[in-house]
Amino acid sequence: MNKNLKDFLTSINKTHSISRAADELYVTQPYVSQTIHKYEIKFGTPLLQRNKDSTVLTYAGQRLLAYLIEQDKNYVHLEREMANIAKFKTGIIRLGTNHPLGRYFLPTILPEFHQLYPDLQVQFIETPTSKAAYLLDNDELDIFYGMGIEKKSITFQSLAASPVYLIISKQVDCYDPQLCGVITPLTNPQLLNNQEIIMTRSDSKFQQQVTHFITAQQLTLKTIAVVPDMDLATRIVSHQLGLTFTTMEALIDNNLLTAKNVNIYKVPETMLAIEKGISYKTEVTAPIQTMIELLLSYLKEDV
Incomplete structure (x- = not known):
């Protein structure tokens, strides 16, 4: 829209004359008339009512002028908001994690x-690693804490390799009542053969690593359920159905470390471990860098 249109309509509304408006704005009368006529054609309605002694705005002209005034105000607000965002005074930081990691560090940092x-x-979401990679790559997420993301456009800072645990309900054939309430090293993965397992979604990087472990150990397992995350899988096993692979966080959340009706095995890290860390785009703003530093500080202490 012509940037002078608001000034033309404002001046005509004040002077009731196209010629006086042109003089006031130091432009020619034909230019004012042609500009307004162009928009009368565009909108299909008169913007001016030309009387014998004066020219006034029609209702359409008044509404257009009100819109243009509001548009200018909005643009001023937009400039101010953009300036504040540029100075990190306002805006949004989007932080993601694998479930259920966020509940441990978010209240602290x-x-x-x-x-x-x-x-x-701060907007916080829990999401599988594969989806986090997509969100980071498409600028819909700023920082992700969880399993590593391998992409050229994304920086990954590894913190540690976390062990994976196996939880077995007493309904499973290899359950041993003498091993309740303790964490036992998994020395013989073959005891899992032909047992029933609760899996997480196949697009989960955790599940992909578990599947690789099962294949490498040449195990045959019967999948009886596929659930969104390891926390739910762990909870199902705690209610006495099958077995699953899980993390220490999920075991703690479900109060299973001293439970008397499940076996917990620690898988050797040479066989299976989760590499966790922070992923983010290579170029970051000051607030994102601050959030990364707070995360690193907390997580390194936790490790």
Whole structure:
């Protein structure tokens, strides 16, 4: 839309004259008339009512002028908001994790981040690693903590390889009542052969590593359920159905470390382990860098 249109309509509304409006704005009368006529054709309705002694805005002209005034105000607000975002005064930081990791670090680091950036909003999601890779790559996520993402456009800072655990309900043939309440090293993976297993989704990187382990050990397992995440899989086993692979966080969340009705095995890290760390785009803003540093500080202490 012509940037002078608002000024033309404002001046005509004040002077009730195209010629006086042109003089006031230091432009020619034909230019004012032609500009307004162009928009009368475009909108299909008169913007001016030309009387014998004066020219006034029609209702359509008044509505267009009101819209243009509001548009200018919105643009001023937009410029101010963009300036604030550029100075990190407002905006959004999008943080993702594998379930259920966020509940451990977010309550600790969020208050400190809020003190540094009180007007920045943190949006938190729990998502599989494969989806996090897509979101990061498409600028829909700023930081991800969880299993490693291998992409040229994404930086991954590894923190540690976390062990994987096997939880077995007493309904499984290889359940041993003498091994309840303790964590036992898994020295013979073959005891899992022909047992019933609760799997997580195939697009989960955790499940992909578990499947690789099962294949490498030449195990045959019967999948009886596929669930969204390892926390739910762990909970199902705790209610006495099958076995599953899980993490220490899920075991703690479900109060299973001292449970008397399940066996817990620790898988040797040479066979299976989860490499966890922080993934983010290579170029980051100051708030994102601060969030990364807070995460690293917390997680290194935790490790």
